[in-house]
Amino acid sequence: MNITLAPGPIGAAVHGLDLPAIAHDDFTKLRDLVHARGVVAVRGQKLGEAEQVTFARRFGDLQKIFIKDALSTRYPELFFVSNVDENGKPLGSKDAGEFWHTDGAYLPSPHSVSMLYAVEVPHGPDGTALGDTRFAGMAAAYDALPPATRELIDGLRGVHSLYHRYTIKPAKPGSMATQSADFPPVSHPLAIRHPVTGRRCLYLSEGYTTQVEGLPQDEGQQLLAMLNQHVLKPEFGYRHAWAEGDLVLWDNRATLHHATFDYTPSQRRVMRRATVGGGPLG
Numbered sequence: 249m250n251i252t253l254a255p256g257p258i259g260a261a262v263h264g265l266d267l268p269a270i271a272h273d274d275f276t277k278l279r280d281l282v283h284a285r286g287v288v289a290v291r292g293q294k295l296g297e298a299e300q301v302t303f304a305r306r307f308g309d310l311q312k313i314f315i316k317d318a319l320s321t322r323y324p325e326l327f328f329v330s331n332v333d334e335n336g337k338p339l340g341s342k343d344a345g346e347f348w349h350t351d352g353a354y355l356p357s358p359h360s361v362s363m364l365y366a367v368e369v370p371h372g373p374d375g376t377a378l379g380d381t382r383f384a385g386m387a388a389a390y391d392a393l394p395p396a397t398r399e400l401i402d403g404l405r406g407v408h409s410l411y412h413r414y415t416i417k418p419a420k421p422g423s424m425a426t427q428s429a430d431f432p433p434v435s436h437p438l439a440i441r442h443p444v445t446g447r448r449c450l451y452l453s454e455g456y457t458t459q460v461e462g463l464p465q466d467e468g469q470q471l472l473a474m475l476n477q478h479v480l481k482p483e484f485g486y487r488h489a490w491a492e493g494d495l496v497l498w499d500n501r502a503t504l505h506h507a508t509f510d511y512t513p514s515q516r517r518v519m520r521r522a523t524v525g526g527g528p529l530g
Protein backbone atom coordinates (compact mmCIF):
# COMPACT_ATOMS: atom_id res chain seq x y z
CA MET A 249 0.00 0.00 0.00
CA ASN A 250 1.59 3.17 -1.30
CA ILE A 251 0.45 6.50 0.16
CA THR A 252 1.05 9.93 -1.37
CA LEU A 253 -0.15 12.91 0.66
CA ALA A 254 -1.53 15.96 -1.13
CA PRO A 255 0.35 19.19 -0.33
CA GLY A 256 -2.41 20.76 1.82
CA PRO A 257 -4.06 19.59 5.06
CA ILE A 258 -6.45 17.15 3.34
CA GLY A 259 -6.23 14.59 0.55
CA ALA A 260 -4.13 11.49 -0.11
CA ALA A 261 -3.78 8.99 -2.93
CA VAL A 262 -3.28 5.28 -2.38
CA HIS A 263 -1.87 2.85 -4.91
CA GLY A 264 -1.22 -0.85 -4.70
CA LEU A 265 -4.44 -2.01 -3.04
CA ASP A 266 -7.09 -4.41 -4.28
CA LEU A 267 -9.97 -3.41 -2.01
CA PRO A 268 -12.08 -6.61 -2.22
CA ALA A 269 -9.02 -8.54 -1.03
CA ILE A 270 -7.63 -5.97 1.41
CA ALA A 271 -5.80 -7.38 4.43
CA HIS A 272 -6.97 -6.41 7.91
CA ASP A 273 -3.90 -4.27 8.67
CA ASP A 274 -4.18 -2.37 5.42
CA PHE A 275 -7.86 -1.78 6.03
CA THR A 276 -7.09 -0.27 9.44
CA LYS A 277 -4.38 1.88 7.88
CA LEU A 278 -6.76 3.07 5.17
CA ARG A 279 -9.50 3.92 7.67
CA ASP A 280 -7.02 5.87 9.81
CA LEU A 281 -5.84 7.69 6.71
CA VAL A 282 -9.41 8.76 5.88
CA HIS A 283 -9.71 10.24 9.38
CA ALA A 284 -6.28 11.87 9.26
CA ARG A 285 -6.61 13.34 5.75
CA GLY A 286 -10.37 13.81 5.27
CA VAL A 287 -10.25 12.60 1.64
CA VAL A 288 -8.45 9.54 0.27
CA ALA A 289 -8.42 8.39 -3.35
CA VAL A 290 -7.76 4.69 -3.80
CA ARG A 291 -6.64 4.36 -7.39
CA GLY A 292 -6.92 1.52 -9.85
CA GLN A 293 -9.89 -0.45 -8.46
CA LYS A 294 -12.25 -2.79 -10.26
CA LEU A 295 -15.40 -2.77 -8.18
CA GLY A 296 -18.69 -4.31 -9.17
CA GLU A 297 -21.76 -3.24 -7.22
CA ALA A 298 -21.60 -6.21 -4.85
CA GLU A 299 -17.91 -5.64 -4.18
CA GLN A 300 -18.44 -1.95 -3.48
CA VAL A 301 -21.21 -2.73 -0.99
CA THR A 302 -19.20 -5.45 0.74
CA PHE A 303 -16.17 -3.20 1.10
CA ALA A 304 -18.17 -0.16 2.23
CA ARG A 305 -19.93 -2.19 4.96
CA ARG A 306 -16.60 -2.58 6.71
CA PHE A 307 -16.96 1.10 7.70
CA GLY A 308 -20.41 0.66 9.22
CA ASP A 309 -24.10 0.49 8.32
CA LEU A 310 -24.89 1.81 4.85
CA GLN A 311 -27.60 4.41 4.31
CA LYS A 312 -30.23 4.47 1.58
CA ILE A 313 -30.44 7.91 0.00
CA PHE A 314 -33.99 9.30 -0.28
CA ILE A 315 -33.77 9.84 -4.06
CA LYS A 316 -35.17 6.42 -4.96
CA ASP A 317 -34.78 6.68 -8.74
CA ALA A 318 -31.03 7.19 -8.34
CA LEU A 319 -30.48 3.99 -6.38
CA SER A 320 -29.14 0.77 -7.82
CA THR A 321 -31.99 -1.68 -8.39
CA ARG A 322 -29.95 -4.58 -7.05
CA TYR A 323 -28.23 -2.72 -4.20
CA PRO A 324 -30.35 0.21 -2.97
CA GLU A 325 -27.50 1.21 -0.68
CA LEU A 326 -25.70 2.40 -3.83
CA PHE A 327 -26.56 5.87 -5.12
CA PHE A 328 -25.76 6.85 -8.71
CA VAL A 329 -24.49 10.28 -9.70
CA SER A 330 -24.54 10.61 -13.48
CA ASN A 331 -25.39 12.81 -16.45
CA VAL A 332 -26.41 9.75 -18.51
CA ASP A 333 -29.94 8.76 -19.54
CA GLU A 334 -30.64 5.06 -19.94
CA ASN A 335 -33.86 3.83 -21.56
CA GLY A 336 -35.12 7.41 -21.58
CA LYS A 337 -34.60 8.04 -17.89
CA PRO A 338 -31.74 9.41 -15.81
CA LEU A 339 -29.33 6.79 -14.51
CA GLY A 340 -28.63 8.79 -11.36
CA SER A 341 -28.76 12.19 -9.74
CA LYS A 342 -27.71 14.85 -12.25
CA ASP A 343 -27.22 17.70 -9.84
CA ALA A 344 -25.52 16.11 -6.82
CA GLY A 345 -22.70 18.36 -5.72
CA GLU A 346 -24.07 21.46 -7.43
CA PHE A 347 -23.49 23.36 -4.17
CA TRP A 348 -20.83 23.05 -1.52
CA HIS A 349 -22.17 20.60 1.06
CA THR A 350 -21.46 17.64 3.26
CA ASP A 351 -23.56 14.51 2.79
CA GLY A 352 -26.53 14.09 5.09
CA ALA A 353 -26.17 17.39 6.98
CA TYR A 354 -29.97 17.66 6.81
CA LEU A 355 -30.31 14.56 9.04
CA PRO A 356 -30.24 14.49 12.87
CA SER A 357 -27.38 11.96 12.52
CA PRO A 358 -25.50 12.90 9.33
CA HIS A 359 -23.54 10.42 7.22
CA SER A 360 -20.00 9.69 8.37
CA VAL A 361 -18.03 8.47 5.35
CA SER A 362 -19.02 8.53 1.67
CA MET A 363 -17.28 6.44 -0.98
CA LEU A 364 -17.70 7.48 -4.58
CA TYR A 365 -16.51 5.11 -7.30
CA ALA A 366 -15.72 6.30 -10.82
CA VAL A 367 -17.26 4.00 -13.43
CA GLU A 368 -16.99 6.44 -16.35
CA VAL A 369 -15.09 9.74 -16.33
CA PRO A 370 -15.53 12.46 -18.98
CA HIS A 371 -12.42 13.77 -20.75
CA GLY A 372 -11.62 16.89 -22.73
CA PRO A 373 -10.25 16.74 -26.31
CA ASP A 374 -6.68 16.85 -24.96
CA GLY A 375 -7.34 13.89 -22.68
CA THR A 376 -7.61 15.81 -19.38
CA ALA A 377 -10.19 14.47 -16.98
CA LEU A 378 -13.27 16.65 -16.49
CA GLY A 379 -15.78 16.70 -13.64
CA ASP A 380 -13.29 17.08 -10.79
CA THR A 381 -14.58 17.05 -7.23
CA ARG A 382 -13.33 19.79 -4.91
CA PHE A 383 -13.02 19.40 -1.15
CA ALA A 384 -12.55 21.84 1.74
CA GLY A 385 -10.80 20.86 4.98
CA MET A 386 -12.95 21.97 7.88
CA ALA A 387 -10.47 21.29 10.71
CA ALA A 388 -7.77 23.46 9.14
CA ALA A 389 -10.43 26.09 8.41
CA TYR A 390 -11.49 26.08 12.07
CA ASP A 391 -7.89 26.29 13.32
CA ALA A 392 -7.18 29.29 11.08
CA LEU A 393 -10.00 31.42 12.52
CA PRO A 394 -9.10 34.26 14.87
CA PRO A 395 -9.47 33.16 18.54
CA ALA A 396 -12.38 35.56 19.11
CA THR A 397 -14.34 34.01 16.22
CA ARG A 398 -13.64 30.50 17.49
CA GLU A 399 -14.92 31.49 20.91
CA LEU A 400 -18.05 32.99 19.41
CA ILE A 401 -18.94 29.98 17.31
CA ASP A 402 -17.99 27.33 19.87
CA GLY A 403 -21.35 27.89 21.58
CA LEU A 404 -23.49 28.28 18.44
CA ARG A 405 -25.57 25.88 16.39
CA GLY A 406 -26.36 26.07 12.70
CA VAL A 407 -29.72 25.11 11.19
CA HIS A 408 -29.55 22.75 8.18
CA SER A 409 -32.29 22.08 5.67
CA LEU A 410 -32.41 19.84 2.64
CA TYR A 411 -34.58 22.37 0.83
CA HIS A 412 -32.27 25.35 1.29
CA ARG A 413 -30.50 24.71 -2.00
CA TYR A 414 -33.76 25.16 -3.89
CA THR A 415 -34.18 28.61 -2.41
CA ILE A 416 -30.68 29.51 -3.66
CA LYS A 417 -31.42 28.11 -7.09
CA PRO A 418 -34.51 26.24 -8.29
CA ALA A 419 -33.99 22.61 -9.23
CA LYS A 420 -33.55 21.88 -12.92
CA PRO A 421 -36.66 20.44 -14.57
CA GLY A 422 -36.80 16.72 -13.98
CA SER A 423 -34.39 16.91 -11.04
CA MET A 424 -34.75 13.82 -8.91
CA ALA A 425 -34.20 15.55 -5.61
CA THR A 426 -37.56 17.31 -5.83
CA GLN A 427 -39.24 13.95 -5.15
CA SER A 428 -37.74 14.18 -1.70
CA ALA A 429 -39.35 12.77 1.38
CA ASP A 430 -40.09 15.23 4.12
CA PHE A 431 -37.04 16.27 6.13
CA PRO A 432 -37.66 18.89 8.81
CA PRO A 433 -34.73 21.26 9.51
CA VAL A 434 -32.18 20.08 12.08
CA SER A 435 -29.42 21.82 13.98
CA HIS A 436 -25.77 20.89 14.59
CA PRO A 437 -22.96 22.74 16.35
CA LEU A 438 -21.24 25.26 14.04
CA ALA A 439 -17.96 23.78 15.23
CA ILE A 440 -18.31 20.06 15.91
CA ARG A 441 -15.88 17.93 17.86
CA HIS A 442 -14.87 15.18 15.43
CA PRO A 443 -16.01 11.87 16.93
CA VAL A 444 -12.79 10.06 15.97
CA THR A 445 -9.97 12.60 15.82
CA GLY A 446 -11.31 14.90 18.54
CA ARG A 447 -10.43 17.90 16.36
CA ARG A 448 -12.78 20.82 16.08
CA CYS A 449 -14.22 21.08 12.55
CA LEU A 450 -16.39 23.83 11.13
CA TYR A 451 -19.74 22.33 10.17
CA LEU A 452 -21.76 24.43 7.76
CA SER A 453 -22.26 24.74 4.02
CA GLU A 454 -23.60 26.95 1.29
CA GLY A 455 -25.99 24.20 0.27
CA TYR A 456 -27.70 23.25 3.53
CA THR A 457 -27.09 25.80 6.31
CA THR A 458 -29.91 28.31 6.58
CA GLN A 459 -29.34 30.22 9.80
CA VAL A 460 -27.67 30.32 13.20
CA GLU A 461 -29.81 29.45 16.19
CA GLY A 462 -30.21 32.25 18.71
CA LEU A 463 -28.67 35.04 16.62
CA PRO A 464 -30.66 37.85 14.99
CA GLN A 465 -31.30 36.95 11.34
CA ASP A 466 -28.89 39.51 9.82
CA GLU A 467 -26.08 38.70 12.26
CA GLY A 468 -26.52 34.97 11.58
CA GLN A 469 -26.46 35.49 7.81
CA GLN A 470 -23.35 37.65 8.08
CA LEU A 471 -21.57 35.02 10.16
CA LEU A 472 -22.56 32.22 7.76
CA ALA A 473 -21.46 34.25 4.72
CA MET A 474 -18.10 35.00 6.35
CA LEU A 475 -17.54 31.35 7.31
CA ASN A 476 -18.75 29.98 3.96
CA GLN A 477 -16.20 32.19 2.26
CA HIS A 478 -13.45 31.40 4.76
CA VAL A 479 -13.68 27.61 4.37
CA LEU A 480 -13.08 27.86 0.61
CA LYS A 481 -9.62 29.39 0.92
CA PRO A 482 -7.37 27.36 -1.38
CA GLU A 483 -4.96 26.51 1.44
CA PHE A 484 -7.61 24.30 3.10
CA GLY A 485 -8.63 22.56 -0.13
CA TYR A 486 -8.00 19.52 -2.29
CA ARG A 487 -9.18 19.00 -5.85
CA HIS A 488 -9.62 15.47 -7.12
CA ALA A 489 -9.12 14.79 -10.82
CA TRP A 490 -10.83 11.45 -11.44
CA ALA A 491 -9.63 8.40 -13.30
CA GLU A 492 -11.89 5.42 -13.93
CA GLY A 493 -11.41 2.91 -11.12
CA ASP A 494 -10.86 5.54 -8.40
CA LEU A 495 -12.70 5.01 -5.16
CA VAL A 496 -12.65 8.28 -3.26
CA LEU A 497 -13.50 8.09 0.43
CA TRP A 498 -14.31 11.28 2.32
CA ASP A 499 -15.16 12.09 5.88
CA ASN A 500 -18.33 14.19 5.92
CA ARG A 501 -17.55 15.48 9.41
CA ALA A 502 -14.22 16.96 8.37
CA THR A 503 -14.72 18.12 4.75
CA LEU A 504 -17.13 19.80 2.36
CA HIS A 505 -17.33 18.86 -1.32
CA HIS A 506 -18.52 20.31 -4.59
CA ALA A 507 -18.71 18.82 -8.10
CA THR A 508 -17.40 20.63 -11.18
CA PHE A 509 -19.85 20.71 -14.08
CA ASP A 510 -17.38 21.45 -16.88
CA TYR A 511 -18.45 18.67 -19.30
CA THR A 512 -21.29 18.32 -21.79
CA PRO A 513 -24.18 15.79 -21.86
CA SER A 514 -22.35 13.79 -24.54
CA GLN A 515 -19.32 13.38 -22.26
CA ARG A 516 -20.52 10.55 -20.04
CA ARG A 517 -19.95 10.61 -16.30
CA VAL A 518 -21.08 7.62 -14.20
CA MET A 519 -20.27 7.46 -10.50
CA ARG A 520 -21.72 5.32 -7.73
CA ARG A 521 -21.65 6.08 -4.05
CA ALA A 522 -21.95 4.06 -0.87
CA THR A 523 -22.70 6.09 2.23
CA VAL A 524 -22.02 5.12 5.83
CA GLY A 525 -24.32 6.23 8.64
CA GLY A 526 -23.07 8.32 11.54
CA GLY A 527 -24.21 9.46 14.95
CA PRO A 528 -25.39 12.84 16.25
CA LEU A 529 -22.69 15.54 16.12
CA GLY A 530 -21.46 17.13 19.34
Ligand SMILES: O=C(O)CCC(=O)C(=O)O
Pocket residue numbers: 329344345346351362364379380381505506507508519521
Ligand atom coordinates in the same frame (compact mmCIF):
# COMPACT_ATOMS: atom_id res chain seq x y z
O1 LIG B 1 -20.24 14.09 -8.43
C1 LIG B 1 -19.44 14.52 -7.61
O2 LIG B 1 -18.32 14.89 -7.92
C2 LIG B 1 -19.86 14.61 -6.16
C3 LIG B 1 -21.34 14.46 -6.00
C4 LIG B 1 -21.74 14.43 -4.56
O3 LIG B 1 -21.98 15.41 -3.95
C5 LIG B 1 -21.78 13.11 -3.88
O4 LIG B 1 -21.64 12.07 -4.54
O5 LIG B 1 -21.97 13.11 -2.67
Ligand SMILES: [Fe+2]
Pocket residue numbers: 344345349350351505
Ligand atom coordinates in the same frame (compact mmCIF):
# COMPACT_ATOMS: atom_id res chain seq x y z
FE1 LIG C 1 -22.32 14.91 -1.81
